[in-house]
Amino acid sequence: MLEKEQVLDALRDVIDPELRRSIVDLGMVREIDIHDTRVVVTIALTVPNCPLRDEIARDAGQAVDALASDLDVEIVLTAMTDEERERMREKLHGKSQQQNNSPAGNLNRVKTVIAVMSGKGGVGKSTVAAMVAVGLRRQGLRVGVLDSDITGPSIPKLFGVQEPPTMSPLGIMPPQTPMGIKIMSINLMLEDEAQAVIWRGPMIASAINQFWNDVFWGDLDALIVDMPPGTSDAALTVMQNLPVTGIILVTSPQDLAGMVVRKAAHMAEHLNTPLIGVVENMSYVVCPHCGERYTLFGTGDSKAMAEAFSTRFLGEIGIDPQMAELGDQGAIETYDSQDFAELTAVVRELVENAPAPVPAAQK
Amino acid sequence: MLEKEQVLDALRDVIDPELRRSIVDLGMVREIDIHDTRVVVTIALTVPNCPLRDEIARDAGQAVDALASDLDVEIVLTAMTDEERERMREKLHGKSQQQNNSPAGNLNRVKTVIAVMSGKGGVGKSTVAAMVAVGLRRQGLRVGVLDSDITGPSIPKLFGVQEPPTMSPLGIMPPQTPMGIKIMSINLMLEDEAQAVIWRGPMIASAINQFWNDVFWGDLDALIVDMPPGTSDAALTVMQNLPVTGIILVTSPQDLAGMVVRKAAHMAEHLNTPLIGVVENMSYVVCPHCGERYTLFGTGDSKAMAEAFSTRFLGEIGIDPQMAELGDQGAIETYDSQDFAELTAVVRELVENAPAPVPAAQK
Numbered sequence: 001m002l003e004k005e006q007v008l009d010a011l012r013d014v015i016d017p018e019l020r021r022s023i024v025d026l027g028m029v030r031e032i033d034i035h036d037t038r039v040v041v042t043i044a045l046t047v048p049n050c051p052l053r054d055e056i057a058r059d060a061g062q063a064v065d066a067l068a069s070d071l072d073v074e075i076v077l078t079a080m081t082d083e084e085r086e087r088m089r090e091k092l093h094g095k096s097q098q099q100n101n102s103p104a105g106n107l108n109r110v111k112t113v114i115a116v117m118s119g120k121g122g123v124g125k126s127t128v129a130a131m132v133a134v135g136l137r138r139q140g141l142r143v144g145v146l147d148s149d150i151t152g153p154s155i156p157k158l159f160g161v162q163e164p165p166t167m168s169p170l171g172i173m174p175p176q177t178p179m180g181i182k183i184m185s186i187n188l189m190l191e192d193e194a195q196a197v198i199w200r201g202p203m204i205a206s207a208i209n210q211f212w213n214d215v216f217w218g219d220l221d222a223l224i225v226d227m228p229p230g231t232s233d234a235a236l237t238v239m240q241n242l243p244v245t246g247i248i249l250v251t252s253p254q255d256l257a258g259m260v261v262r263k264a265a266h267m268a269e270h271l272n273t274p275l276i277g278v279v280e281n282m283s284y285v286v287c288p289h290c291g292e293r294y295t296l297f298g299t300g301d302s303k304a305m306a307e308a309f310s311t312r313f314l315g316e317i318g319i320d321p322q323m324a325e326l327g328d329q330g331a332i333e334t335y336d337s338q339d340f341a342e343l344t345a346v347v348r349e350l351v352e353n354a355p356a357p358v359p360a361a362q363k
Numbered sequence: 364m365l366e367k368e369q370v371l372d373a374l375r376d377v378i379d380p381e382l383r384r385s386i387v388d389l390g391m392v393r394e395i396d397i398h399d400t401r402v403v404v405t406i407a408l409t410v411p412n413c414p415l416r417d418e419i420a421r422d423a424g425q426a427v428d429a430l431a432s433d434l435d436v437e438i439v440l441t442a443m444t445d446e447e448r449e450r451m452r453e454k455l456h457g458k459s460q461q462q463n464n465s466p467a468g469n470l471n472r473v474k475t476v477i478a479v480m481s482g483k484g485g486v487g488k489s490t491v492a493a494m495v496a497v498g499l500r501r502q503g504l505r506v507g508v509l510d511s512d513i514t515g516p517s518i519p520k521l522f523g524v525q526e527p528p529t530m531s532p533l534g535i536m537p538p539q540t541p542m543g544i545k546i547m548s549i550n551l552m553l554e555d556e557a558q559a560v561i562w563r564g565p566m567i568a569s570a571i572n573q574f575w576n577d578v579f580w581g582d583l584d585a586l587i588v589d590m591p592p593g594t595s596d597a598a599l600t601v602m603q604n605l606p607v608t609g610i611i612l613v614t615s616p617q618d619l620a621g622m623v624v625r626k627a628a629h630m631a632e633h634l635n636t637p638l639i640g641v642v643e644n645m646s647y648v649v650c651p652h653c654g655e656r657y658t659l660f661g662t663g664d665s666k667a668m669a670e671a672f673s674t675r676f677l678g679e680i681g682i683d684p685q686m687a688e689l690g691d692q693g694a695i696e697t698y699d700s701q702d703f704a705e706l707t708a709v710v711r712e713l714v715e716n717a718p719a720p721v722p723a724a725q726k
Contacts, residue, residue, distance in 0.1 A: 066424070120484060120485060122483060151594045195629060197596075201596055229484040230514035230591065231515075233596075241662070259450065263515070287652060289653050319659060321658070321659055329616070
């Protein structure tokens with residue numbers, strides 16, 4: 001006759017797809033009843049309406065079924081009590097959670113944090129952030145996008161994601177794009193996307209900290225942080241509280257933009273945050289009628305800017321009406337352009353050379 | 364023989380060009396010595412190296428000279444003591460200065476405060492703000508521009524103004540553009556225009572309050588306030604602490620921009636700040652090669668947005684490489700385009716219908 005231990009062992013291979021841990025380790029297996037060939041396993045889900053309930057039940061059923069050929073297996077799903085949840089949280093986070101501000105302190109294993117910044121608004125930070133994420137994802141990397149622009153968030157719209165984040169005992173679960181990029185933005189939490197978030201700096205800072213500390217990003221090769229314009233609270237919070245691997249500076253050929261972008265570069269220097277390089281957006285436009293390529297905002301000095309800050313120039317990106325249109329349709333993931341190739345390759349290299357993150361719980 | 368009173372009366376007509384008050388009212392005439400036909404007038408300048416010292420001395424000399432045909436007039440220039448300055452300040456400001464937050468409480472007589480806002484960065488707020496100021500100035504109005512974008516200021520560069528503001532006993536004196544528009548911006552105070560201003564919200568708010576309360580704007584028909592992107596500290600401070608007559612919303616045809624601009628409109632509603640209208644920038648571009656007019660960022664719904672917020676649609680503005688170029692050269696004042704005609708006319712009408720401001724000192 002089957003022993004409870006055998007069933008438990010079999011269930012060790014069942015992984016909660018969200019938390020990426022064995023349901024046994026998570027303490028989700030509450031009861032195993034065996035009467036001859038009938039096996040009833042009671043699994044306590046971390047939240048009552050876990051969207052992955054069917055998947056977990058199916059996997060658990062199959063794991064137990066495989067133990068013998070004639071079993072009558074039933075999986076009963078219920079939800080964890082507050083106590084069980086608390087116990088799981090303690091077990092997973094370890095005691096260091098409260099003092100630890102970095103993903104190493106919780107369950108997130110984020111290899112690199114890439115901030116996309118400009119200082120200036122409207123030069124295409126969000127589009128560049130999105131395209132870097134898409135480029136890395138196309139190469140199979142695990143990618144997230146943290147939208148730190150609290151008063152003017154663009155990321156959900158670009159990716160066409162509207163579903164609100166769900167809560168799990170391990171944190172806020174970020175929704176995913178069709179391609180599998182995890183995103184978090186204040187706009188996912190608003191009833192109406194055009195609702196204004198009228199907050200002073202401390203609230204902005206608090207929201208960004210929450211997006212970093214309280215979101216369950218899980219294992220990521222790269223977390224792309226889309227920064228708002230300016231060198232005030234949001235930028236300070238990202239540079240001071242997140243372990244930023246490097247900053248991609250986005251500029252445009254206009255001198256006026258260049259001046260403000262240099263302010264952002266000076267801020268990065270001042271806060272000892274490394275620059276990855278400078279990319280120039282809106283460099284040119286191709287007339288849809290005559291096919292002529294021409295500049296709209298002058299020919300800037302972005303290469304000189306990169307040199308002045310001892311960093312790389314990562315290419316010119318043209319204004320493409322198709323890109324704007326796909327962005328407006330929430331289909332930025334279907335866009336492709338060679339203009340992003342160098343930028344993506346450089347970030348990819350950075351990810352490959354970064355050390356693997358070690359969460360405190362595993363130390 | 365000439366009496367001191369006669370000399371003093373003559374000096375009443377001498378106006379300090381900076382403070383626009385009679386030097387007698389300002390308490391600048393410290394001594395009048397008369398010996399037969401020789402008249403020595405000692406004038407205490409408000410600051411030791413007043414750039415207008417020669418002008419004041421000349422005007423005073425001429426005014427006394429005119430009293431009789433045979434006078435030997437000498438004007439001795441010195442500087443006010445701290446006590447004299449304090450007395451002048453008290454006299455001019457009245458006792459209400461400390462409690463009063465509006466220009467009515469000091470020497471400024473600002474008829475209308477027009478905020479140019481977008482929520483979104485890079486849609487051309489600063490250019491629109493500059494062109495409204497230029498349009499009004501061309502019609503002879505007295506105009507100032509307050510750059511409330513502390514971390515990404517564009518106004519000085521657009522107008523080509525680099526000289527720092529000077530200090531006068533009545534406040535910070537804003538420099539003027541060639542056309543005579545007074546401007547104030549944090550960038551006028553930085554040694555290097557690309558220096559970053561890494562301040563959290565309270566410092567941003569404090570700078571904007573200072574630009575409003577401590578700058579000697581004098582008599583203005585319109586003060587145009589160029590707002591930064593976002594609906595956080597800067598926008599809150601302007602809407603809460605300045606007597607904003609109305610807001611011009613600048614949007615672009617991109618849905619993405621429209622969404623963020625609607626956030627700004629919601630903020631204005633929320634804070635009971637009236638909207639003047641919506642203007643759409645970057646609406647179209649004209650190919651320099653084939654002359655074809657086409658859209659670059661889609662065809663937006665800016666008219667619908669204006670309707671939704673029960674305000675006026677104030678026209679479409681095209682992308683004009685010449686405008687960008689003149690802006691980069693600091694020569695925005697030499698630019699002209701019919702695209703701004705309606706916008707300027709509407710603001711002009713608003714200025715004409717506004718009640719005349721009454722400073723507390725004159726009540």
